[in-house]
Structures are given as C-alpha cells and as structure tokens.
Amino acid sequence: MSDLDQLTQSLARNLKRWRGERGFTLDALAARAGVSRGMIIQIEQARTNPSVGTTVKIADALGVSITTLLDYEQGAQVRIVTEDQAVRLWSTPAGSRSVLLVGAESNGPLEMWSWTLMPGDASASDPHPAGTFELIHVITGELTLLVDGASHRVPAGASASFEAGVEHSYRNEGSEVVEMIMSVSVPPVR
Template sequence: MDINERIARRVRDLRSERGYSLDTLAERSGVSRSSISLIERAQTSPTANVLDKLATALDVTLASLFDEKAVAGASPSPLSRYADQPVWTDPDSGYVRRNLSPSQPSPLQFVEVRFPAGERVAYDTGARDNEIWQQIWVIAGTIEITLGATTWRLDTGDCLSMRLDQPIGFHNPASTTARYLVGLVTLPFVPARRSS
C-alpha cells in the first residue's frame, strides 16, 4: 500500500473512531477542511507539520498515523520486518522517517529518522489528553532541538528526553545527514483527583 494511502486510511479511521466530522477535525487541528479531505483521499502528501497537527487533534503520536489496521480476523504481529516498515518523506524538508515498531498495540513506539543537512522542521505541538514522552538518540551527525524556549545541540551518541506538550523545532546545522532514533511512550490520561 502506498504511504499516502496508508496515512489517508489511518486519519479517516481515527476521525471516525472519535466521531469527528471533517469540520470538527479542522477546528481542532487548525488544518483546513479541504486539506483534510485531500489527505483522506490520498490526493496530497501532507507535510510533517500538518501531520503533527492532525495527530495532536486526534490525540495520538505522529508515528501512529503510519500504522496499518490489522486485517479482520488476524492478530496484530509482534514482529516488524524491515521490508514491511512504512517509510515516509516530508515533502518540505526531505527528512525520511521509518516506523520501526510492530503493528501489535503497545504504549512504546520506535522511529528512525534521516534528517538532511541544513534542513529545519517545526511542530506546533500543544497540550494533549494523553501524556506523550519522546527520547531522541543521535546515531550519527548533529541536530539542534528547540523545545519551547530552550535549545539543545545533540551530537552522535547524545540522548534527549522531552514531553510533547509545546512547540518543537528540529535543525540540522551540519553539512551531512543526521540519523537518529525516536522512542515514544504514551501514558493514558488520568484526571486530577478532587480533594474532599
């Protein structure tokens, strides 16, 4: 299945599961109704920023938008073969992400990213119902990550942990492609207890 068809099916399924109309998802995400419609029909390749807005509005990780729903009657596999892992390229920056995790449901997801020299990507990530944590481990190269007002420079071997609840920017200041691993954990929403 083409990666844009996979994204289209996943966005449609998630929107339907939540009972959102196109207008509701557009309002929650800040992505236009017409753009969402094109994405759901696999008639456009959305940018990383647009996918992140949709993921935030649907209260899932961006990596979840590349998952494939299990075939009816089949159990999700605990194994993810390299040849079957979905690969997507951001049309704006050219960064390439490979979802490494199996289709078996898990609160933990892994993604490998190849980030071209000199490129930037910014996510307008905001508060979510679920708590999502991310760790980034640089396998090769250098990346700069800005979380809110704080910027970190990560070189080969460095690892950064952060909660996905504010805007994040990625920049490769080097003249070579950076490669890094992203680990994501989703913690379920727990309402605050009322004091009696």
C-alpha cells in the same frame, strides 16, 4: 498500485475509520487538528497527500500514531517492519530525512523514528498535545535541539528527553551528518 497510491488509500481509509471511532465530525476534527475541513475531506477521498505537519496534527488530534494512520497491514501480535516498509515522511534535496521505523498503540501512540540531518539542514515541529514526550539518541554528529526557544547541543552518544507540547526543532549546525533515533509518546485522547 504505486507505493504513494497505496499510502494515499491507506491514509484515507484509516482517517475515516479513526474519525468515526472517535465520533468526530469533520468540523470537530478540523478544529482539534488546526487544519481545514476541506483538507480532511480531500484526504478522506484520497485526493491529496498532506504534508508531514498536517499528518502529525491530524494523528495528534485523533490520539493515534502516524503509524496507525498510514498503516495498511494491521493485525499480528508481533509486527516486523522491514527497511523497505518503513515510511519516509520528510526529506530535503541535501539528503536529510526522517523515517518512521515502527509504532504502536498502547496507552497512547508510541512511535520510533530514524532521522538523518545533513549539515545546515533543520526541521521544525509545531507543539504536540500536552503530555507528549520525545526521546532522542544521537548516533553521529551533533544535534542542536531547540525547545521552546532554548538551544541544547546533543553530541554523538548522548540522549535527550523533553516534553514536546511546545515549539521545537532539530538542527544540524555542524559539518558532520547527524544520525539519530527518536521515540515519541503521545497521551491517549480523552
């Protein structure tokens, strides 16, 4: 089974499980996530690989991390994720990418990401649930962080935090590659 097939099967199985645990009907989850009922059916039947944005919306609506939604190895108290096991969710032909390094279910989903943004590339995000926070640390380059229409420059060595319940995006407007680490904390579903 290819990595993509394994990921598709894991997502299907975990989506069914978490939707069932939350007691959400297909219609209820579709409404909460802002995606079509048909898309959720296709994902649960492992007939499609949804976009990163769709996956994030569904995870947020379920109150779980993307790690939990995609994970096919649950169990041990200490979980080691090797570089080849990290999940690449977003990439561009220029070489920009985001990689989900590791995540946990605590008082809500908590995720750690590795991002690379090539010069001129950008990635936009829809608002996350109220109370979601993102922490960013820029390793190289200078990140342009747009939060709710306001632009913020985050140079190498600097960190930023913000409430991510508004539209936000990450841009590399410079000539150097931006490497950054990002953590996302989503409040639990109530």
